[in-house]
Amino acid sequence: MSNRQVLALGQIQPVLGNVKANLDKHLEWVEKARNEGATAVLFPELGLTGYHIQDLTLEVARKRSDEEIQSLVAASRDIDVAFSFVEESDQHLYYIAAVYASRGEIQSVHRKVYLPTYGMFDEGRYLARGSHFRSFSSSWGPCGMMICEDAWHFTAPYLLSMGGAKLLILMSSSPTRSLNQPDTFGSQAFWHRLLEVYAQLFGVYIAFVNRIGFEDGVNFFGGSGVVAPDGTWLKEAPILDETLITVTIDDEAVRRIRYTVPLLRDERPDLLVQELKRLERTSEGFEFR
Amino acid sequence: MEEKLYLQPGLTVRLLTAFIRDEVEKAGFKNVIFGLSGGIDSALVAYLAAAAMGKDKVHAVLMPYKSSSPASLKDALAVVDDLQIPHTVVNITDPVDAYFANIDGILGQPASPLRRGNRMARERMCTLYDLSVELGALVLGTSNKTELLLGYGTQFGDMASALNPIGDLYKHQVRQLSRFTGVPASILSKAPSADLWESQTDEGELGFGYDEADEVLIQMVDLRVSPHTLVEKGYDESFVRMIAERIQRNQYKRRLPVIAKVSSRTVGIDFRYMRDWGL
Numbered sequence: 281m282s283n284r285q286v287l288a289l290g291q292i293q294p295v296l297g298n299v300k301a302n303l304d305k306h307l308e309w310v311e312k313a314r315n316e317g318a319t320a321v322l323f324p325e326l327g328l329t330g331y332h333i334q335d336l337t338l339e340v341a342r343k344r345s346d347e348e349i350q351s352l353v354a355a356s357r358d359i360d361v362a363f364s365f366v367e368e369s370d371q372h373l374y375y376i377a378a379v380y381a382s383r384g385e386i387q388s389v390h391r392k393v394y395l396p397t398y399g400m401f402d403e404g405r406y407l408a409r410g411s412h413f414r415s416f417s418s419s420w421g422p423c424g425m426m427i428c429e430d431a432w433h434f435t436a437p438y439l440l441s442m443g444g445a446k447l448l449i450l451m452s453s454s455p456t457r458s459l460n461q462p463d464t465f466g467s468q469a470f471w472h473r474l475l476e477v478y479a480q481l482f483g484v485y486i487a488f489v490n491r492i493g494f495e496d497g498v499n500f501f502g503g504s505g506v507v508a509p510d511g512t513w514l515k516e517a518p519i520l521d522e523t524l525i526t527v528t529i530d531d532e533a534v535r536r537i538r539y540t541v542p543l544l545r546d547e548r549p550d551l552l553v554q555e556l557k558r559l560e561r562t563s564e565g566f567e568f569r
Numbered sequence: 570m571e572e573k574l575y576l577q578p579g580l581t582v583r584l585l586t587a588f589i590r591d592e593v594e595k596a597g598f599k600n601v602i603f604g605l606s607g608g609i610d611s612a613l614v615a616y617l618a619a620a621a622m623g624k625d626k627v628h629a630v631l632m633p634y635k636s637s638s639p640a641s642l643k644d645a646l647a648v649v650d651d652l653q654i655p656h657t658v659v660n661i662t663d664p665v666d667a668y669f670a671n672i673d674g675i676l677g678q679p680a681s682p683l684r685r686g687n688r689m690a691r692e693r694m695c696t697l698y699d700l701s702v703e704l705g706a707l708v709l710g711t712s713n714k715t716e717l718l719l720g721y722g723t724q725f726g727d728m729a730s731a732l733n734p735i736g737d738l739y740k741h742q743v744r745q746l747s748r749f750t751g752v753p754a755s756i757l758s759k760a761p762s763a764d765l766w767e768s769q770t771d772e773g774e775l776g777f778g779y780d781e782a783d784e785v786l787i788q789m790v791d792l793r794v795s796p797h798t799l800v801e802k803g804y805d806e807s808f809v810r811m812i813a814e815r816i817q818r819n820q821y822k823r824r825l826p827v828i829a830k831v832s833s834r835t836v837g838i839d840f841r842y843m844r845d846w847g848l
Binding site for chain 2: 335
């Protein structure tokens with residue numbers, strides 16, 4: 281396992297419903313990332329389809345084995361590639377999926393667990409929800425993937441970190457909202473605070489890759505970046521523009537922070553399990569389930 | 570309240586100019602067109618559009634009627650001069666008067682000011698959509714959030730557009746951004762008016778001030794505060810009720826025509842695609 285990894289974050293603007301055009305862009309940007317010396321390139325949530333797929337779901341969905349997905353997987357022969365699309369299962373359920381491909385093969389697939397279906401979001405109407413968070417090995421080291429709303433539930437970074445991940449890849453199609461703050465969008469400010477806290481709590485790198493562009497007036501702000509385990513942002517892409525940024529991460533930073541502030545070492549998953557089981561048994565708990 | 574209605578002007582202008590550029594270019598257009606009345610809403614749209622597209626791709630259409638205030642035309646021309654954007658003046662007096670000469674004769678009575686105002690708004694819409702074909706330009710809307718919520722606009726008239734960059738801005742916020750973008754002072758300071766007849770002002774016609782309305786609207790709509798709670802907080806009960814009723818009563822203006830469901834997939838009900846499908 282090498283100590284360092286050069287992550288490229290592909291902050292793209294997908295075309296709604298045009299898988300072919302989006303695939304071409306992914307392939308082109310994989311090449312671009314490789315030319316910039318990256319060892320892994322990450323793309324945003326639903327980069328192959330666009331976000332508001334609604335009744336396009338049936339049309340844009342692909343199986344893992346489909347040619348278009350496999351062509352992107354094949355592009356990972358000498359650079360890791362993480363991307364997202366609508367995955368159709370054998371049971372014909374549709375998931376927002378994130379694939380991590382390395383050495384020309386799929387290493388891991390994450391299906392979005394938390395589907396926002398409130399306010400401006402309607403994901404639960406069209407899509408099935410995933411059922412787990414699993415860490416996996418990338419060419420750099422143990423990683424985990426989350427998709428947008430997943431990260432608004434601390435179970436996601438918690439389970440992935442407890443599962444050994446030292447890099448959390450967070451793919452987003454996060455909309456711009458609330459322009460009443462001094463120098464940042466309200467939704468962006470929330471992500472900022474949230475990811476700084478997670479990085480520090482779990483002693484992990486977090487790579488946030490968010491799309492840009494508009495869909496029927498809804499903007500996605502971009503602002504992709506990487507947070508170090510000490511909670512500082514190593515680099516951030518500009519808002520609103522298509523950009524590829526590269527960031528070097530180093531296991532040494534994880535090592536130091538996990539020695540200095542050994543929160544994960546002292547974590548008590550046994551206690552968590554015990555208390556959740558107790559809540560499940562009694563009338564007190566799980567009101568929200 | 571200032572705080573609740575505050576918008577970060579620099580970021581908001583970046584977002585709205587990106588919106589215009591992105592939505593226009595994706596749709597395969599190179600130009601935008603809009604009606605420029607001399608009022609603050611369309612002036613702000615002019616400044617945003619010029620910043621987004623470049624001045625040569627923005628076309629302002631000034632459409633006075635014979636009773637329109639000369640000051641309105643002057644203010645609109647000040648915007649055109651300041652931005653150095655192409656413009657066309659289309660006087661709508663003849664077509665509007667010809668229509669009413671005909672219809673008044675058929676009905677045997679003169680039309681009400683409301684009908685005359687609606688007709689003027691729709692004449693302007695027709696002119697914009699006609700010129701949009703000639704110029705290969707998308708029509709920008711100039712209705713703000715306060716008007717949309719209160720239903721203070723003509724359906725298929727001034728409320729019609731392809732893209733509306735200011736439809737999520739309250740009047741108070743339109744003023745704030747207008748100051749920031751450099752809208753001329755004479756426009757910033759005058760009383761808002763639909764200018765459909767002499768000495769008409771919005772606030773006179775509505776019977777309340779925009780700031781007063783915005784203060785209630787942002788709480789009711791954005792912050793989901795119930796009318797009941799607003800009254801408890803000390804807002805005038807009849808005013809709060811009137812605002813709530815206007816929002817509800819005018820919902821039809823904010824929607825496409827209602828379609829009777831017959832088939833298993835019906836446009837607007839369970840045939841669901843974004844307009845930006847494939848763009």
